[in-house]
Amino acid sequence: MHAVILAGGKGTRLRPLTVYTPKPAVPIVNRAFLLYQVEMLRRAGIDEITLSLSYQPDKIEQILGDGAELGVNLRFITEPSPLGTGGAYRFAADGIDDTTVVLNGDILTDLDLAALIEAHRTRGAAATLALKPVEDPSRYGLVVTREDGTIENFLEKPTRESISDLPSNTINAGIYVLEPSIMDLVPLGENRSFEYDVFPVILERGLPFYGYTMDHEYWRDIGVPESYLNANLDMLSGRLKGFAAQPNGDADIATAAAIDSRSRFAAGVVVKPGAKILNSVLGPGVQIGEKTVIEDSVIWAHTRVASGAEVSGAVIGRSCHIGRNATIRPGSVLGDKSQLTDYTKV
Numbered sequence: 001m002h003a004v005i006l007a008g009g010k011g012t013r014l015r016p017l018t019v020y021t022p023k024p025a026v027p028i029v030n031r032a033f034l035l036y037q038v039e040m041l042r043r044a045g046i047d048e049i050t051l052s053l054s055y056q057p058d059k060i061e062q063i064l065g066d067g068a069e070l071g072v073n074l075r076f077i078t079e080p081s082p083l084g085t086g087g088a089y090r091f092a093a094d095g096i097d098d099t100t101v102v103l104n105g106d107i108l109t110d111l112d113l114a115a116l117i118e119a120h121r122t123r124g125a126a127a128t129l130a131l132k133p134v135e136d137p138s139r140y141g142l143v144v145t146r147e148d149g150t151i152e153n154f155l156e157k158p159t160r161e162s163i164s165d166l167p168s169n170t171i172n173a174g175i176y177v178l179e180p181s182i183m184d185l186v187p188l189g190e191n192r193s194f195e196y197d198v199f200p201v202i203l204e205r206g207l208p209f210y211g212y213t214m215d216h217e218y219w220r221d222i223g224v225p226e227s228y229l230n231a232n233l234d235m236l237s238g239r240l241k242g243f244a245a246q247p248n249g250d251a252d253i254a255t256a257a258a259i260d261s262r263s264r265f266a267a268g269v270v271v272k273p274g275a276k277i278l279n280s281v282l283g284p285g286v287q288i289g290e291k292t293v294i295e296d297s298v299i300w301a302h303t304r305v306a307s308g309a310e311v312s313g314a315v316i317g318r319s320c321h322i323g324r325n326a327t328i329r330p331g332s333v334l335g336d337k338s339q340l341t342d343y344t345k346v
């Protein structure tokens with residue numbers, strides 16, 4: 001079976017983290033985000049995976065390679081210009097005449113894809129969307145289903161007023177199983193959105209269109225910094241089923257430093273005496289000074305945090321320098337190469 005991962009968005013809402021790093025390659029616990037999706041696909045027996053790219057395709061290809069190490073066959077297709085989610089799928093899936101799984105390239109989930117595909121087949125669906133109940137559907141695509149599981153209505157980014165009229169809080173989780181007939185609804189090479197163009201046409205034509213609700217599974221869109229940080233912390237706390245913990249790298253940790261068992265560190269990390277690392281992720285080559293405290297935070301490769309600093313609930317990009325006794329408070333997000341003078345508070 002085939003899968004197409006839609007990974008061509010610019011990741012604007014995840015800035016500054018995506019200024020130098022494409023969204024699919026942002027690390028979740030020291031591993032490129034997209035690798036978790038690849039692992040999930042492989043687990044369901046899907047090993048032909050096409051990445052649909054348009055923004056920074058070379059960087060993504062370089063980070064992911066051909067997939068041989070991952071036990072899958074990765075193919076990269078770059079659009080001449082962004083074609084929208086539906087157009088990108090049509091372009092990337094051209095020639096595939098088999099049922100295809102399509103993933104938004106920014107969702108982290110432990111959904112059992114094999115069960116989703118099975119439900120799609122049993123019902124004889126042309127298209128099945130995984131759905132997730134959420135508190136505020138306004139950032140997403142709101143989906144209303146009937147009792148038999150068929151989809152009655154799809155409303156992308158509904159306004160709060162329109163939501164109050166709808167008897168649903170389940171949203172499109174960005175995971176689809178599609179029959180090749182869906183490709184006929186999208187002209188090759190043209191810009192189309194699944195959400196605004198293709199799904200409404202499926203509804204209009206009355207094709208067998210089903211929802212599959214994820215009740216207990218973990219699901220998160222990593223598209224904004226707060227959510228990106230929480231995805232890392234959820235991974236540390238073992239909330240996602242089926243993903244092995246990232247092994248710690250070969251690091252130089254002072255005996256007088258304290259790193260709790262939840263935290264993960266990559267190769268080349270240096271932690272000086274008296275430092276405390278709690279519930280955090282340290283990327284390759286990160287250096288933590290004496291008596292510095294890092295808590296509930298993610299720090300990307302080669303960043304140095306000098307002595308006496310306090311970092312809490314923050315994401316710090318690559319190759320930053322945080323000066324002595326600086327304080328970085330919850331919610332802070334520092335882009336790559338940021339420099340903070342000693343004693344700065346952000």
Ligand code: GDD
Binds near residue numbers: 009010139141
């Ligand atoms: N190749 C390609 N080309 N990929 C694209 C393009 C494009 O022109 N536009 C967007 N994508 C990719 C993005 O990289 C992302 O992985 C995915 O398609 C979805 O786009 P987002 O920009 O992240 O959409 P969203 O988060 O606002 O909403 C979507 O996801 C929600 C779930 O997280 C919609 O599908 C909603 O209905 C859904 O609820």
Ligand code: MG
Binds near residue numbers: 104106221223
């Ligand atoms: Mg998104």
